[in-house]
Amino acid sequence: MSAFAAMLRRELRLSLRGGGDVLTLVLFFIIVGAIVPFAVGPDRTLLAAIAPGIVWIAAFLAMLLGLERLFRPDHEDGALVLLRQAELPLSAIVAAKLIVHWLVSAVPLLLATPVLAVLLAMDLDSFGRTMISLALGTPALAAFGAIGAAVTVSIRRGGLIAPILIAPLSIPVLIFGVGSITSPQSSAATLFLAALSLMALALAPFAAALAISSAED
Amino acid sequence: MTDRQVFSPLRLSASGLSCGRGGMALSSNIGFDLANGQALLLRGPNGTGKTTLLLTLAGVIAPLAGTFSAEGADPDSRWLHYCGHRNAIKARLTVLEDLSFWAELNGPTGMAPLEALAEVGLGKLDGLDAGFLSAGQSRRLALARLLVSLRPVWLLDEPTAALDTEGHALVTRLLDRHLGMGGLAIAATHDPITLSDPTRLGVLQLERAS
Numbered sequence: 001m002s003a004f005a006a007m008l009r010r011e012l013r014l015s016l017r018g019g020g021d022v023l024t025l026v027l028f029f030i031i032v033g034a035i036v037p038f039a040v041g042p043d044r045t046l047l048a049a050i051a052p053g054i055v056w057i058a059a060f061l062a063m064l065l066g067l068e069r070l071f072r073p074d075h076e077d078g079a080l081v082l083l084r085q086a087e088l089p090l091s092a093i094v095a096a097k098l099i100v101h102w103l104v105s106a107v108p109l110l111l112a113t114p115v116l117a118v119l120l121a122m123d124l125d126s127f128g129r130t131m132i133s134l135a136l137g138t139p140a141l142a143a144f145g146a147i148g149a150a151v152t153v154s155i156r157r158g159g160l161i162a163p164i165l166i167a168p169l170s171i172p173v174l175i176f177g178v179g180s181i182t183s184p185q186s187s188a189a190t191l192f193l194a195a196l197s198l199m200a201l202a203l204a205p206f207a208a209a210l211a212i213s214s215a216e217d
Numbered sequence: 218m219t220d221r222q223v224f225s226p227l228r229l230s231a232s233g234l235s236c237g238r239g240g241m242a243l244s245s246n247i248g249f250d251l252a253n254g255q256a257l258l259l260r261g262p263n264g265t266g267k268t269t270l271l272l273t274l275a276g277v278i279a280p281l282a283g284t285f286s287a288e289g290a291d292p293d294s295r296w297l298h299y300c301g302h303r304n305a306i307k308a309r310l311t312v313l314e315d316l317s318f319w320a321e322l323n324g325p326t327g328m329a330p331l332e333a334l335a336e337v338g339l340g341k342l343d344g345l346d347a348g349f350l351s352a353g354q355s356r357r358l359a360l361a362r363l364l365v366s367l368r369p370v371w372l373l374d375e376p377t378a379a380l381d382t383e384g385h386a387l388v389t390r391l392l393d394r395h396l397g398m399g400g401l402a403i404a405a406t407h408d409p410i411t412l413s414d415p416t417r418l419g420v421l422q423l424e425r426a427s
Binding site: 002003005006007009010013014017018073074076077078079081082083084085086087088093216 | 238272275276277278279294295297298299301302303304305306307309310314317318319321322323324362366
């Protein structure tokens with residue numbers, strides 16, 4: 001257990017001390033949302049109607065942006081080979097990385113969502129539901145992203161391939177994510193979203209660990 | 218050597234081992250037999266597959282042919298340390314944080330991290346951001362990782378790269394003690410290594426596969 005805690009501590013330190021990374025994601029998230037009113041015009045009803053979709057698209061793109069730093073730095077400096085030799089199973093190492101990845105990329109987005117809600121003229125009710133839907137859905141995005149990042153880690157410039165790989169996996173997350181905000185059966189969509197996240201979180205560490213250990217260095 | 222034996226009997230053997238990258242064989246028909254307290258030096262010109270052989274033994278690359286076995290290895294725990302030519306050191310972590318992390322991850326079965334830092338000559342740098350270490354100091358930190366978790370087999374790829382004369386002596390000292398404790402080591406190096414007991418040392422000359 002202390003090995004798992006040490007892994008979490010290391011990942012948190014590395015992410016938070018490179019403070020600029022977190023800020024980049026948040027700014028990207030806000031910018032994607034902020035340019036929409038300029039593109040579609042200042043029609044408040046139209047904006048409010050498409051706001052849930054915009055927020056989810058912004059979150060999806062921002063989460064993609066952070067994928068590169070999940071395994072690639074460790075691959076480049078040789079740490080990934082050593083992590084494969086660690087006493088802690090590789091799937092647990094990936095799980096620790098995944099938890100920290102969610103904490104430093106999804107949680108800041110959640111905190112920045114009020115800014116987007118104001119820019120996109122959301123009402124308070126759909127803002128609340130957006131927060132819940134992002135909180136429930138982003139773990140699935142992070143988990144699918146981890147699988148994509150693991151599969152492409154040994155490919156040079158694989159950072160561009162990972163989004164293509166995980167886009168089909170992420171589509172259900174977007175459908176149920178937006179559905180849980182706007183659809184008349186929003187509670188069913190919310191449950192589906194939660195189920196997707198749980199399933200993805202349970203599978204991703206093993207799938208990503210398998211991808212890493214079957215890749216030649 | 219007066220060190221007590223801490224490792225249980227272990228025998229590494231390979232026969233007809235052939236390894237390569239990208240489907241191309243670099244070295245073929247490698248065979249060796251190594252018991253507790255023995256070291257094997259891999260020699261050979263650049264591109265003869267020394268690193269590839271070490272990675273194959275570490276289980277990172279699948280061998281093209283042949284077998285490799287470790288008799289007596291504990292199947293429930295990791296029994297080898299791989300020290301590659303990339304040092305796997307993170308800027309933004311202090312030297313001590315980096316070493317403590319690997320100690321926790323691999324099991325703190327060896328020296329305490331501070332003691333290991335003093336041993337490799339980084340004693341006063343424990344609070345420094347590891348990104349500021351020089352190439353030789355990074356190498357020393359990578360070697361300290363071998364000391365904080367006890368594992369019977371060391372696979373060393375150019376352990377003396379970037380090290381000064383004192384650093385060469387350090388590598389020899391660490392190897393001597395590891396072998397004295399009943400450990401095994403396989404090292405790829407171009408530098409001469411003189412152990413206190415030369416009978417422990419075997420040499421495997423790798424040739425370019427034709």
